[in-house]
């Protein structure tokens with residue numbers, strides 16, 4: 001297949017693009033920074049210079065490709081509408097990337113939620129996630145109303161080395177950065193809040209599986225385990241040589257430093273189960289767990 005990937009220079013998109021290439025697909029990769037064109041070419045990706053605002057170009061590449069994998073921005077409504085319009089009636093796959101913070105709560109690090117979500121569990125999003133959920137619903141509806149084989153990919157906390165250009169994820173790197181600064185493993189509040197997680201290589205394999213055989217209007221959580229942020233802080237602390245010492249970061253300070261992102265990404269609970277990926281696609285994650293990855297990769 002010829003696959004148009006947005007976010008090809010990023011963590012998810014670059015990793016998915018590399019996995020697609022390794023699976024024998026041809027990849028057109030959207031790149032907005034001309035300085036990154038050569039690096040994409042070296043990976044075997046055919047660079048397409050532009051941004052998510054270039055609707056004519058997005059339309060053109062969606063139409064000359066057999067599929068679109070959109071990873072550049074979970075919240076870019078216009079890009080999603082552009083792709084749906086470009087692919088309308090074609091039956092081609094359109095994979096949109098969301099994230100499991102859509103089911104997140106406002107625990108501020110101090111509450112462990114007992115609520116575990118699979119793809120069928122109803123939920124009401126936090127205020128700051130309403131727009132993202134509306135986009136997910138729009139993408140799924142396109143699978144019913146618009147003749148597009150639409151798929152919503154919903155990764156939890158992603159860890160592991162990028163497979164494409166050298167980029168990084170966001171939650172764990174922020175915890176590591178702050179832990180180095182504080183000389184102790186950092187968590188928000190008491191750190192009892194829990195998040196599911198998934199290794200980037202397992203996630204990239206799930207995208208390829210979904211591209212090849214996900215049903216229309218489908219929705220996939222991606223996870224292979226979960227941890228509390230307190231346990232992540234302890235693992236990070238040991239790996240960085242802080243001998244298990246941890247530091248509680250008050251939620252208001254984390255939010256003051258990192259904005260609302262801290263509220264939904266590192267202070268919340270997001271406990272999900274990838275039931276559809278395993279049952280509908282036969283996905284079998286095999287990579288090392290998050291604590292093992294921290295122990296073996298972090299210095």
Ligand SMILES: NC(=O)c1ccc[n+]([C@@H]2O[C@H](COP(=O)([O-])OP(=O)(O)OC[C@H]3O[C@@H](n4cnc5c(N)ncnc54)[C@H](OP(=O)(O)O)[C@@H]3O)[C@@H](O)[C@H]2O)c1
Pocket residue numbers: 006007008009010011012013030031032033050051052053071072073074075097098099100154155156157158159167168169170171
């Ligand atoms: N990482 C996670 O754990 C995770 C989990 C779930 C969901 N998500 C969501 O998935 C999306 C991608 O995450 P990521 O970790 O892969 O982010 P990332 O590493 O920052 O990659 C984003 C990519 O999209 C490109 N991009 C962004 N806006 C663009 C625009 N307007 N036009 C063209 N290109 C644009 C960036 O280009 P440049 O290289 O030029 O910056 C980069 O290649 C985000 O919306 C994120 O919230 C992430």
